[in-house]
Amino acid sequence: MFREVSRLIMYGNLDKDEILIKLSNIFQQIEEDKQCIKKEVHVRALYDQIYRLLDLATKYGFDDNLWKCYIAYLLATNENPFSVICEKTGAKSGSEASVNQIVKQDMQCFFQLFHFDFSAIEKLLEVKCFSILSHYHSMAKAENTYNKSVSEKVKMLAKELEKARDEEDFFDIVTTFYRRYGVGKFGLNKAFRVTHTSAGELCLAPITHTSDVTLEHLVGYEIQKKQLIDNTEAFVQGRKANNCLLFGDSGTGKSTCIKAILNRYYDQGLRLIEVYKHQFQDLSGIIEQIKNRNYKFIIYMDDLSFEEFEIEYKYLKAVIEGGLEVKPDNVLIYATSNRRHLIRETWSDRSDMANDELHRSDTMQEKLSLVARFGVSINFSKPSKKEYDEIILGLAAENPDIHLSKEEILAQANAWSVRNGGYSGRVAEQFIIHLKSIES
Numbered sequence: 121m122f123r124e125v126s127r128l129i130m131y132g133n134l135d136k137d138e139i140l141i142k143l144s145n146i147f148q149q150i151e152e153d154k155q156c157i158k159k160e161v162h163v164r165a166l167y168d169q170i171y172r173l174l175d176l177a178t179k180y181g182f183d184d185n186l187w188k189c190y191i192a193y194l195l196a197t198n199e200n201p202f203s204v205i206c207e208k209t210g211a212k213s214g215s216e217a218s219v220n221q222i223v224k225q226d227m228q229c230f231f232q233l234f235h236f237d238f239s240a241i242e243k244l245l246e247v248k249c250f251s252i253l254s255h256y257h258s259m260a261k262a263e264n265t266y267n268k269s270v271s272e273k274v275k276m277l278a279k280e281l282e283k284a285r286d287e288e289d290f291f292d293i294v295t296t297f298y299r300r301y302g303v304g305k306f307g308l309n310k311a312f313r314v315t316h317t318s319a320g321e322l323c324l325a326p327i328t329h330t331s332d333v334t335l336e337h338l339v340g341y342e343i344q345k346k347q348l349i350d351n352t353e354a355f356v357q358g359r360k361a362n363n364c365l366l367f368g369d370s371g372t373g374k375s376t377c378i379k380a381i382l383n384r385y386y387d388q389g390l391r392l393i394e395v396y397k398h399q400f401q402d403l404s405g406i407i408e409q410i411k412n413r414n415y416k417f418i419i420y421m422d423d424l425s426f427e428e429f430e431i432e433y434k435y436l437k438a439v440i441e442g443g444l445e446v447k448p449d450n451v452l453i454y455a456t457s458n459r460r461h462l463i464r465e466t467w468s469d470r471s472d473m474a475n476d477e478l479h480r481s482d483t484m485q486e487k488l489s490l491v492a493r494f495g496v497s498i499n500f501s502k503p504s505k506k507e508y509d510e511i512i513l514g515l516a517a518e519n520p521d522i523h524l525s526k527e528e529i530l531a532q533a534n535a536w537s538v539r540n541g542g543y544s545g546r547v548a549e550q551f552i553i554h555l556k557s558i559e560s
Contacts, residue, residue, distance in 0.1 A: 121236060122148040124229040130202050131226045140194065142169050147241065156244060163245050170249045181271035183258040187250065191234045192278035195294050199304040207302040208414040211295040227294065228287035267328040270308045273301055306413055310382055311392040314399045314406065322405040324393060335380040338373045339514035340507055344498045345377060351496050352381050355452055356388045356416050362495025363440060363453040371546030372500035374456035375422055389415045403439045411448035421455040440493040508543035515552045522555050
């Protein structure tokens, strides 16, 4: 194993704490210990890495042959100059084929690692851990307990790699995977949040469990949904598109629409980055990390609004339009807000005669200029009684466990709305959840 790992070139950027590197070092130490004097030390070190493999399998829902899933995981997540370019254009040919020869040498190493025979080590150390991992049956897990998006793709890649006859097949399968799905965290995950390392470095961390809601689940608001669909389709297809502001009453489905849009266009390369108001100073750093990747990124700001004393909106204005650096074509900003103009206005803002500032209208225009930077503004207003009833019946029709008549459902829904804040999609959904709880 040490020989294969030491020969990696393009994929030789593995972290020194990576399981493969640790195992390689352990196997080298065992080989150097001719008499196996430190047998118990070797076994303990080996078991530590086996535990890490099992932990990785739990995190991503791997089963069957965990070692092959692990090698597939390494190939799917390793971002290097070849894999990042490959996700955009596929494997190069002709004058650029030299890099292919380097990568094919790496693929020969991975081919041997993928089919590595652990029987000699198991016999020497009198262990059976790798035999167990090659036929591993995990306990049944709910989908929200592991990263389903990564799990499905890695397991699929592992099955494809099992069909490979040599490094040439390995190369073709891996490069096809990169071209179809991408590589690394951006290729395998839908959504991300902003975090910082202990050293203060900006990091886009995957959100491993996202809502599977669809636009069809949001009853009504057909005009609003079409506006959002048209703009997003233009974006993912590489045409000009606008930043979007979804504003209006609470509970009307603004955030749900954004989540549904992500699910609809994820397979076409759409990704979402959730950013909170206090993180706006990181916007330039976020864009720097994503501007050259082969994906379309929506920077998503939920429930966006500013009080008059808050100045974070200035960061947002500069990034959207007005800064020296042009916003990349693969980045849009989608925001939701209960406020049409995002920033709270006061009567003093509207009065040029205010005593404490000579030109209050200038202040108001500065605040209102933020919303003007969103090319598409979509209004989600509270539904009428008739629209609320349609939402209720639409949601009820999706739940066969509800056996009440339409009249009974609407009567109870009306009483529920009186007690719980009036007519809105959120109130309607909460009512359906209530009905399901008492029907079950």
